[in-house]
Amino acid sequence: MRRLRRFRAAPPGAAPTGRPTAPAGAAPAGASASTDRSAATPAARPAAPSTETSAATSTETSAAPAGPPLLEARGLVRTHHGEGGPVHAVRGVDLTVRRGEFVAVTGPSGAGKSTLLHLLGGLQRPDEGTVLLDGASTDGYTEARWAVERRRSIGIVFQFFNLVSNLSVADNVELPALLAGASARAARAERDRLLTELGLAAKARSMPGELSGGEQQRVALARALVNHPRLLLADEPAGSLDSKGTREVMRLLSRFHQRGQTIVLVTHDARLASAADRVISFFDGRVTDDITLGGDDGAPAAGGPAGRRAGAGGPARVVELRD
Numbered sequence: 001m002r003r004l005r006r007f008r009a010a011p012p013g014a015a016p017t018g019r020p021t022a023p024a025g026a027a028p029a030g031a032s033a034s035t036d037r038s039a040a041t042p043a044a045r046p047a048a049p050s051t052e053t054s055a056a057t058s059t060e061t062s063a064a065p066a067g068p069p070l071l072e073a074r075g076l077v078r079t080h081h082g083e084g085g086p087v088h089a090v091r092g093v094d095l096t097v098r099r100g101e102f103v104a105v106t107g108p109s110g111a112g113k114s115t116l117l118h119l120l121g122g123l124q125r126p127d128e129g130t131v132l133l134d135g136a137s138t139d140g141y142t143e144a145r146w147a148v149e150r151r152r153s154i155g156i157v158f159q160f161f162n163l164v165s166n167l168s169v170a171d172n173v174e175l176p177a178l179l180a181g182a183s184a185r186a187a188r189a190e191r192d193r194l195l196t197e198l199g200l201a202a203k204a205r206s207m208p209g210e211l212s213g214g215e216q217q218r219v220a221l222a223r224a225l226v227n228h229p230r231l232l233l234a235d236e237p238a239g240s241l242d243s244k245g246t247r248e249v250m251r252l253l254s255r256f257h258q259r260g261q262t263i264v265l266v267t268h269d270a271r272l273a274s275a276a277d278r279v280i281s282f283f284d285g286r287v288t289d290d291i292t293l294g295g296d297d298g299a300p301a302a303g304g305p306a307g308r309r310a311g312a313g314g315p316a317r318v319v320e321l322r323d
């Protein structure tokens with residue numbers, strides 16, 4: 001894996017150094033942040049909102065013991081059989097994602113990025129190879145088992161939101177928590193916390209069709225995060241948004257990542273990919289490059305909790321290549 005050093009353009013008026021201001025409801029930013037980034041294992045996954053309220057725990061960060069990677073792919077192969085004959089979408093992919101990493105998978109249209117993401121989230125099955133979650137093989141998972149996994153520990157956001165159109169915003173967000181076994185009170189509390197944090201409290205009673213694309217994607221993000229998933233998979237989450245919506249979604253992804261959320265983002269947009277710790281280039285069904293973007297001090301950025309990065313969420317420019 002290569003390592004790049006990057007400098008971020010500070011937003012106008014930003015303090016010259018320091019960590020981003022913690023949003024409302026956040027745990028004290030960097031309370032357990034370590035200067036040794038390689039040792040700074042991100043947030044232990046907060047419990048799903050099955051207790052009365054998990055708002056206070058949702059942003060905790062603590063040093064978790066080293067263990068197996070959160071996500072591993074070994075030798076993944078997937079061929080689609082469409083009208084035009086077989087399409088070798090994923091041709092043998094090995095991939096490891098550690099807790100707390102923000103990994104972007106980028107590449108041209110048709111490279112196989114979405115197929116890969118679907119394999120990682122159990123939405124499609126590989127023809128060959130294995131996906132491991134927390135070191136455990138998913139080979140024997142039934143569809144129902146994968147569905148439980150996605151409900152409890154893998155959040156997914158898609159380009160076209162996939163909200164339930166005849167449920168209100170509040171119900172869209174609350175439903176997965178209820179399905180995962182949270183009490184009605186805890187589900188409501190978590191829903192309200194997320195909607196408030198994502199600036200959607202005033203839209204709670206609206207129907208998805210009454211919202212802008214950016215707002216709908218924020219609802220989708222809230223829905224994906226309501227059970228505090230170990231892993232967030234995002235498939236072109238800004239693909240149908242204007243530049244304002246895109247900035248907003250990327251800012252939110254960065255914010256949740258800073259609190260320890262592990263994210264795998266698929267995007268064809270290199271600018272979005274540069275918000276990640278690590279950028280995997282995908283071409284013709286294969287990984288062609290895998291680069292870790294370091295912070296200003298050149299230390300590995302992956303795996304660190306809150307406050308690791310000055311100016312996070314803003315545009316980044318890669319300016320120096322290091323071996």
Ligand SMILES: Nc1ncnc2c1ncn2[C@@H]1O[C@H](COP(=O)(O)OP(=O)(O)OP(=O)(O)O)[C@@H](O)[C@H]1O
Pocket residue numbers: 080081082083087088089107108109110111112113114115116268
């Ligand atoms: N269900 C399917 N049946 C047949 N072919 C498919 C299917 N899904 C994807 N493909 C094909 O597999 C290849 C990879 O598609 P995939 O959507 O994974 O690529 P991608 O990199 O995500 O592209 P994009 O950025 O345009 O979304 C493409 O050639 C696509 O047409």
